[in-house]
Amino acid sequence: MAMDEEEALTALFPRQVEIDPLVHSLREAGISEAQISIMTPLPLSERASLRLGSMPLYVITIMAGLVGIAIGIFFAGGTAAMYPLMTGGKPIVGAPIVGIISYETMMLFAIVVTFITSVVTIKRAHRGVTQRDSRVDDGYVMARVSLSSTSTARIALIRNLLQRAGSLEIQIESSQKARETQSGKAIAVVLAAMCLIHGCSRDMQEQPSYEPQEAPRLHSPLGAVPRDSRAVITGSLELSMSEGVNLFRINCSHCHGTTGRGNGPAAAYLKEKPADLHNPEVQTLSDSALYDVLTRGKDVMPPFRGELSAKERRSIVAYVKSLPMLEKPANQQ
Amino acid sequence: MASGQANWNEMPAINRDLLAPLQGAGLGYLLLVVLLAAMVAAGAGAWFYQIETGIGRTNMHPPIFWGAYIASFVYWIGVSHSGTFISGVLRLSKAQWRRPITRIAELMTIISVTIAALCVFYHLGRVWRWYYLIPYPNQREIWPDFRSPLMWDATAVFTYATASSIYLYLPLIPDFALARDRIGGWRRWCYSILCLGWKGTQREWETLNTAIRIITPLIVMVMISVHSIVGWDFGMSLVPGWHSSIIAPYFVVGAVHSGLGMVMVGLYFVRRTYRLEAYIRPEHFDKMGKLLIVTTLSLAYLYFADQLTVWYGNIPDHMAILHAMVSGLYAPPFWTMIVLIYLIPLSTLTIPSFRRWPLGMMVVGIGINLGMYIERMLIIVPPLSRPRLTYNWSSYFPSWGELTILLGSLALAVLLYVLAVKFVPIISIWEEKEGRMSAGGHG
Numbered sequence: 001m002a003m004d005e006e007e008a009l010t011a012l013f014p015r016q017v018e019i020d021p022l023v024h025s026l027r028e029a030g031i032s033e034a035q036i037s038i039m040t041p042l043p044l045s046e047r048a049s050l051r052l053g054s055m056p057l058y059v060i061t062i063m064a065g066l067v068g069i070a071i072g073i074f075f076a077g078g079t080a081a082m083y084p085l086m087t088g089g090k091p092i093v094g095a096p097i098v099g100i101i102s103y104e105t106m107m108l109f110a111i112v113v114t115f116i117t118s119v120v121t122i123k124r125a126h127r128g129v130t131q132r133d134s135r136v137d138d139g140y141v142m143a144r145v146s147l148s149s150t151s152t153a154r155i156a157l158i159r160n161l162l163q164r165a166g167s168l169e170i171q172i173e174s175s176q177k178a179r180e181t182q183s184g185k186a187i188a189v190v191l192a193a194m195c196l197i198h199g200c201s202r203d204m205q206e207q208p209s210y211e212p213q214e215a216p217r218l219h220s221p222l223g224a225v226p227r228d229s230r231a232v233i234t235g236s237l238e239l240s241m242s243e244g245v246n247l248f249r250i251n252c253s254h255c256h257g258t259t260g261r262g263n264g265p266a267a268a269y270l271k272e273k274p275a276d277l278h279n280p281e282v283q284t285l286s287d288s289a290l291y292d293v294l295t296r297g298k299d300v301m302p303p304f305r306g307e308l309s310a311k312e313r314r315s316i317v318a319y320v321k322s323l324p325m326l327e328k329p330a331n332q333q
Numbered sequence: 334m335a336s337g338q339a340n341w342n343e344m345p346a347i348n349r350d351l352l353a354p355l356q357g358a359g360l361g362y363l364l365l366v367v368l369l370a371a372m373v374a375a376g377a378g379a380w381f382y383q384i385e386t387g388i389g390r391t392n393m394h395p396p397i398f399w400g401a402y403i404a405s406f407v408y409w410i411g412v413s414h415s416g417t418f419i420s421g422v423l424r425l426s427k428a429q430w431r432r433p434i435t436r437i438a439e440l441m442t443i444i445s446v447t448i449a450a451l452c453v454f455y456h457l458g459r460v461w462r463w464y465y466l467i468p469y470p471n472q473r474e475i476w477p478d479f480r481s482p483l484m485w486d487a488t489a490v491f492t493y494a495t496a497s498s499i500y501l502y503l504p505l506i507p508d509f510a511l512a513r514d515r516i517g518g519w520r521r522w523c524y525s526i527l528c529l530g531w532k533g534t535q536r537e538w539e540t541l542n543t544a545i546r547i548i549t550p551l552i553v554m555v556m557i558s559v560h561s562i563v564g565w566d567f568g569m570s571l572v573p574g575w576h577s578s579i580i581a582p583y584f585v586v587g588a589v590h591s592g593l594g595m596v597m598v599g600l601y602f603v604r605r606t607y608r609l610e611a612y613i614r615p616e617h618f619d620k621m622g623k624l625l626i627v628t629t630l631s632l633a634y635l636y637f638a639d640q641l642t643v644w645y646g647n648i649p650d651h652m653a654i655l656h657a658m659v660s661g662l663y664a665p666p667f668w669t670m671i672v673l674i675y676l677i678p679l680s681t682l683t684i685p686s687f688r689r690w691p692l693g694m695m696v697v698g699i700g701i702n703l704g705m706y707i708e709r710m711l712i713i714v715p716p717l718s719r720p721r722l723t724y725n726w727s728s729y730f731p732s733w734g735e736l737t738i739l740l741g742s743l744a745l746a747v748l749l750y751v752l753a754v755k756f757v758p759i760i761s762i763w764e765e766k767e768g769r770m771s772a773g774g775h776g
Contacts, residue, residue, distance in 0.1 A: 015341040015342060015344075016341075037532070037534040037535070037536075038534065038535050039532050039533040039534050040533055040535070040538070041344060041507075041511075041533060041763065041766060042538075042763050042766045042767040042770060043535070043538035043539070043541075043542055043767065044535060044538070045535075045539075046542065047539055047542070048539065048542035048543040048545075048546040049539075049543065050539050050540050050542075050543035050544075057540075057543050057544070057547060058543075058547050061547050061551075097485065100485050100488075100558075100562070101485060101488055103558060104485070104488045104489050104491075104492045104555075104558065105488070105492075107492050107496065107551055107554065107555045107558075108491070108492040108495060108496070110551055111492075111495070111496045111499060111548055111551050111552065111555075112495060112496075112499070114544055114547050114548055115499045115503070115544065115548070117544075118503070118540050118541070118543070118544035119529060121536075121540045122506070122529055122531065122537050122540050122541065123529055123530065125532075125534055125536040125537045125540060126530060126531070126532040126534055126537060129532045129534060132532045132533065134514035134515065136533055137344065137348055137510075137511045137514065137515075138344050138345045138348065139341035139342065139343075139344035139345070142533075144534075
């Protein structure tokens, strides 16, 4: 708590007052410009070159804009750098997009920071000015002169000057202002808010996704009868090779390539290269092991349990097994 | 201020006139509020029904996956350009006649942006999953698609909404201080907080003027970016009829066109209801009319240039859409639009005496807005309904549910405006005074 002792003269003037001579005479009496506040219903000059200390307001705007650009680049460009996922041959966030998003964040920061600075400046500008006659809005003019030395002679001098300028009413306020530090309050509010935020649901962070190496979810109980044929094949199995070829093209060829060599168009963008299906490591696997990979997925390969029925998966397995045989004649040529 | 002193005596009268709309509410006002509230309730009910039963309640279906909600979003974002354009561009060019119009237009801006945001939520379907739209780090590393213009759109609209709230609020501070001293009740409490303890010292005025001067050009730049990006929502796709490099300026000019039309409607009703003939004079309608001629001609030029290129290129899938609009299924709305947004404004606003006739200008303003709404629908529906493969060509008209929701949101916009008039001085009082004093001062 800082204590300020101060004495101030507040004078109300009629509409026809000339402000400039009054300010001039006050300056001559040794009153600095900072001690004089003239309150009017509209700006007396169109001057709009506010400085905070020695810094023009627009410099703050520009700096905020630069921070905004940096934040835009950090989020948009940072996403591009951290997640180098190529979609359709383009990075997830291209350079023009970083530009567009940074443009918007630049504007956002420039405008919001300018606004906040102005609000704070307005609040500070009338600190100590406690009174304002509502007649000011009717065209009257109010002048407030704050005095640091409170000798009665000086007060009389100023009062005299104000009266000569045509003042209608003059009031003397002597105030002991107790300036409370508001920052303490603000910190308390922010802390309280942070405590509340902690109570928010954390569902989003803890969503039940499948972890690597996690044990498989429970299968259906033994002897349970499936409602459709997604998981279990009932009856005899007739696999058609053409179905396997088609399904392989639709579901597998993006990564594994149309010939199964692991060189599909998407392969270049994958962190882990897809398997070459001609590789003996793959070909020596049993049908059911391949079927299992297809069903549950492996590494970056997604599970096809939901996409393909058991019969369709079997057809693809049969096709994959036949790949070396299909390619042999081509090699011999 | 040396010479304009006689005018300072007018100030009590100006205060009285411009604060009068804030005071009292007649029976007509209350009835209007009740009627609008009922319409809003109907819209809310329809929305609740849609949430409850699913987005299938709309008439959207493949291949038309965007419908009236998105058209309304584009439309309302367009209307929101009214405030920023009038206030921003005219402030920049120091046009004195802007003074009684700025606040009316800025209020429209903020309300339209709100309604536009609401339209996105109507369209979402499973609206309780709205937070999927936000880029936040999560375990599955699912990110919204930054390459999608919808993502840029969200950024731009957020910036615009924030900036235009600030832009509405800044010049309001001295007016709130004035209202604080003269209006009692619960509003006094609000005003005393909102006016930041405004005293009217010269340093406060200079701060305010500086802030407005800095923010004005910035907000004009944001305004242009917003509707450009809304245009790119369409232009970035390869859909015939959307994929056009001219679409961003076309959208911006179209937005200003409908915004100006809407301000005309607002001006007319504010002036008539609150007897503000001394402040909103025929010359204001005249000046607005001239601006509208500029936007009409620019818009017509851009539209013609765009369609001419399509026609001369004669690419079959593009021509399918042009034919559907000019002479096919969509011909009636298409020609209605041409008449409403080009022909009527051009044939009326070019007559000087018409421009000074408030009622006529209001009717033209409504026509323009109706036409621009049809135009938004025509941007969305025909290109979507004529995909390159013809097997699912289709058409679309909004369902009853959609219409009820959208009418409800229109009612909400009007209701918010009608309520705002009772809280915010509808003409910027200090700027009006400043204009009169400086006019007096300089002869």
